[in-house]
Amino acid sequence: MVTVRLEPEGEELHLEKATSVMQVLKKLGLKPTQALVIRDQGLLTYDVAVKPGDTLTIRRVTSRG
């Protein structure tokens, strides 16, 4: 299970069966250029693998006024 923290909403989700950043984004309905994906204070590109136990921060980038 991968833990996902959404910003700026502040929600936390747990995702089963996600093995890559791209899969995590797809499950959240996001495109790779719509959010920063952060793990251990570093940025991840969409092709990076994720593993059970990982905690990711997903920071939406689209300005909403």
Place this chain on the structure above:
Amino acid sequence: MKCRRCKAPAVVALPSHNTGFCPECFLMFFSRQIERTIKSYKLLTPDDRILVAVSGGKDSLALMLELKLLGYNATGLHVDLGIPGSSEQARATVERFCRDRDIELRVVELEHEGLPIPKVKAALTRPICSACGKIKRYYFNKAAIDGGFTVLATGHNLDDEVSRLFANVLRWDTGYLSDQGPLLPAANGFARKIKPLSRVSEFETANYCFLRSIVPHMSACPYSHGASFTAHKALWADLEERMPGQKRSFYEGFLQRGRQAFARLDEEQGTPLNACTSCGYPTSAETCGVCRVRALLG
């Protein structure tokens, strides 16, 4: 994915450029994009005194820092909109950012000007976004002119420009289409206005802020629900995913081949500007939009 430049592991993937960058090379790429925009459109000279409109969001903070790092003489201007639960945090973000980086900052408080946005919103029957934008632009211009700045810079990025251009095309607003772009020369009481980030996407500015340890104000404006620009951005996100590079192509194509036609049309058919009879601000009416709002508030 490897960095295109140095082959280290990439941390930023840019499909529109068909590439990825490591942290150091991305910061270099970002800086070069800004320099290229400044040079291509002749936005700035080293002698300019720049007033940067800083909202606290990622784009304006990125612009403010990058102009400072490029060696420009830049001062920040923050307009406190007076929206409870939002404006205090935005202002605190800007003040902390400028203090930490030794950047001069000026603040205009709309509460003090008699135009706090909640009060304006209550008096209007239409959505507040247009009036809020008008009021902000009024005070940006006033601060630039009164402060003797040679240019006003805003953090509008490629996504902002594309969604605005798209909206203007949907309405066939020939007035706005005649002069949308990275540079608006000084004229008729308006300060010169530039958009140095117009070539970079908001994804790129978000990555820049992360890699430069900038913590922007991230909450949405509480009055922005249902605003058309978010719908336009969503449409363009879909198109860009299917056809990377479309945003840049649409915008740059308009600047190179489309804008002149609307500029000629506006010259022939546009309404000339005159000074507002109340405050002297350039307007196509007898009194400017801000004075009309002020009159509405009594």
